Amino acid sequence: MIVIVDYGAGNLTSVKRAVSYLGYDSVITGDSKKIATAERIIFPGVGAAGAAMEVMQQRGIDRALKQAFASKIPMLGICVGCQIIMDRSEENDAACLGLIKGEAKAFLNNMAEISLLDKAVDETYRSINSEKNVQRYLKVPHMGWNGLDVVQPHLLFNGIKPEDEFYFVHSYFPMPVDESSIYGKTEYGIQFASAIGKDNLFATQFHLEKSGEPGLLILKNFCLWKP
Amino acid sequence: MLSKRVIPCLDVREGKTTKGIKFENNVDIGDPVEMARFYYEAGADELVFYDITASHEKRNIMIDVVRRVAETIFIPFSVGGGIRTLEDMRAVLLAGAEKVSVNSAAVKNPEIISQGAKAFGNQCVVLGMDVKQVGEKKGIPSGYEIVINGGRTYMGLDALEWAKKGQSLGAGEICLNSIDADGTKDGYEMNLTRLISDNVSIPVIASGGAGKPEHLADVLTKGCADAALIASMVHYGTYTIADIKAHLKQQGIKIRKILTN
Numbered sequence: 466m467i468v469i470v471d472y473g474a475g476n477l478t479s480v481k482r483a484v485s486y487l488g489y490d491s492v493i494t495g496d497s498k499k500i501a502t503a504e505r506i507i508f509p510g511v512g513a514a515g516a517a518m519e520v521m522q523q524r525g526i527d528r529a530l531k532q533a534f535a536s537k538i539p540m541l542g543i544c545v546g547c548q549i550i551m552d553r554s555e556e557n558d559a560a561c562l563g564l565i566k567g568e569a570k571a572f573l574n575n576m577a578e579i580s581l582l583d584k585a586v587d588e589t590y591r592s593i594n595s596e597k598n599v600q601r602y603l604k605v606p607h608m609g610w611n612g613l614d615v616v617q618p619h620l621l622f623n624g625i626k627p628e629d630e631f632y633f634v635h636s637y638f639p640m641p642v643d644e645s646s647i648y649g650k651t652e653y654g655i656q657f658a659s660a661i662g663k664d665n666l667f668a669t670q671f672h673l674e675k676s677g678e679p680g681l682l683i684l685k686n687f688c689l690w691k692p
Numbered sequence: 693m694l695s696k697r698v699i700p701c702l703d704v705r706e707g708k709t710t711k712g713i714k715f716e717n718n719v720d721i722g723d724p725v726e727m728a729r730f731y732y733e734a735g736a737d738e739l740v741f742y743d744i745t746a747s748h749e750k751r752n753i754m755i756d757v758v759r760r761v762a763e764t765i766f767i768p769f770s771v772g773g774g775i776r777t778l779e780d781m782r783a784v785l786l787a788g789a790e791k792v793s794v795n796s797a798a799v800k801n802p803e804i805i806s807q808g809a810k811a812f813g814n815q816c817v818v819l820g821m822d823v824k825q826v827g828e829k830k831g832i833p834s835g836y837e838i839v840i841n842g843g844r845t846y847m848g849l850d851a852l853e854w855a856k857k858g859q860s861l862g863a864g865e866i867c868l869n870s871i872d873a874d875g876t877k878d879g880y881e882m883n884l885t886r887l888i889s890d891n892v893s894i895p896v897i898a899s900g901g902a903g904k905p906e907h908l909a910d911v912l913t914k915g916c917a918d919a920a921l922i923a924s925m926v927h928y929g930t931y932t933i934a935d936i937k938a939h940l941k942q943q944g945i946k947i948r949k950i951l952t953n
Contacts, residue, residue: 590833610948630948634815
């Protein structure tokens with residue numbers, strides 16, 4: 466049975482629906498005992514890392530997840546679940562699980578120079594706005610479909626094609642200290658780590674449950690994964 | 693690099709999809725769940741559902757539609773129309789929608805935006821704006837005014853000011869509908885779209901007026917929109933999502949490829 470961790474961070478039913486569509490049973494729970502002894506664990510989440518960590522600590526879920534990681538249970542983090550596995554997050558300056566070394570950082574509106582935007586769009590835009598002296602800022606949250614550059618092979622990427630895109634909605638992104646924890650990168654203003662992992666843990670900043678067929682494929686690969 | 697989004701919009705009344713011209717003479721054109729699956733497979737990046745059911749008592753029909761859509765497609769979709777309270781928002785999100793869109797209720801009670809953002813996160817709250825060009829005048833410095841009731845009621849609220857306020861209250865996205873362009877198939881309201889998009893730092897979905905792929909190309913470049921809403925041009929089979937995306941790609945606009953298995 467796959468355990469989907471409930472830590473009060475948004476809607477978990479969409480992940481459950483996707484897992485069930487793939488033909489796997491799952492249960493949504495915040496019970497730390499069930500989490501620590503699960504066959505597989507998915508921890509999705511929207512909302513703030515700080516709030517998520519607070520609920521986790523209250524319910525002992527933080528310890529359960531650390532224990533599960535040490536016991537080699539296959540674990541998958543999604544979105545905020547990809548940020549709270551870092552040491553800390555800039556969001557609410559929150560201490561996090563520390564399963565992967567590094568921090569979750571904020572996107573800044575001025576992070577991207579206009580040149581990083583799509584060339585054709587950019588040129589049209591510049592020609593229109595050159596007289597008006599309008600500055601184009603990076604829109605935050607990073608919302609929509611974006612690519613994935615696989616920088617290190619992983620079993621969960623089996624069947625993923627270079628042109629596949631994934632759905633993102635986030636204002637913070639993970640920044641691992643160790644390059645070897647980074648499996649995929651995405652460009653939005655900067656190149657950021659959008660898929661990270663270590664041993665029996667894998668996490669994506671994008672929403673696997675909302676990324677169409679490629680998202681379902683990674684989710685399915687996870688359901689079969691024997692790290 | 694982030695792709696520009698192509699978003700079919702489905703109007704739903706009492707569980708059936710309709711497409712009205714200027715909000716009148718609606719005709720049933722299909723089952724929303726079947727249409728959602730159709731557009732999912734056809735390469736839509738996201739879907740928008742507007743519940744135009746008149747009676748508040750029949751809203752549970754829409755919740756059931758949302759639940760069935762959520763079991764059928766695995767891309768984001770938002771639901772708007774008749775969302776008045778935090779409880780309305782919660783019901784739609786729990787049924788499986790990714791986002792909920794507030795429009796006239798937010799004009800009357802802006803706090804619903806901040807309440808929704810606080811309860812569910814900014815990314816869940818879309819500010820829907822119906823806008824008419826009225827010319828610059830006192831209280832409407834941008835020349836664009838917020839309207840409700842399908843354009844029949846002028847609210848004395850400047851569209852640009854409202855967009856900025858919506859963002860500061862916590863809206864994660866703006867769905868900007870030009871009542872003047874809606875149903876004309878003559879193209880999006882470019883000036884309005886660019887004005888709003890330039891002055892907020894959240895994504896803007898352009899809505900109203902799409903008749904051919906060139907219109908989307910224009911609004912996603914010159915109009916500075918992050919996404920474009922389409923309805924009748926695809927509902928009646930005049931164009932497919934593939935036709936539209938092929939044109940956008942040809943124009944050098946970054947789009948998500950349609951996957952063929």
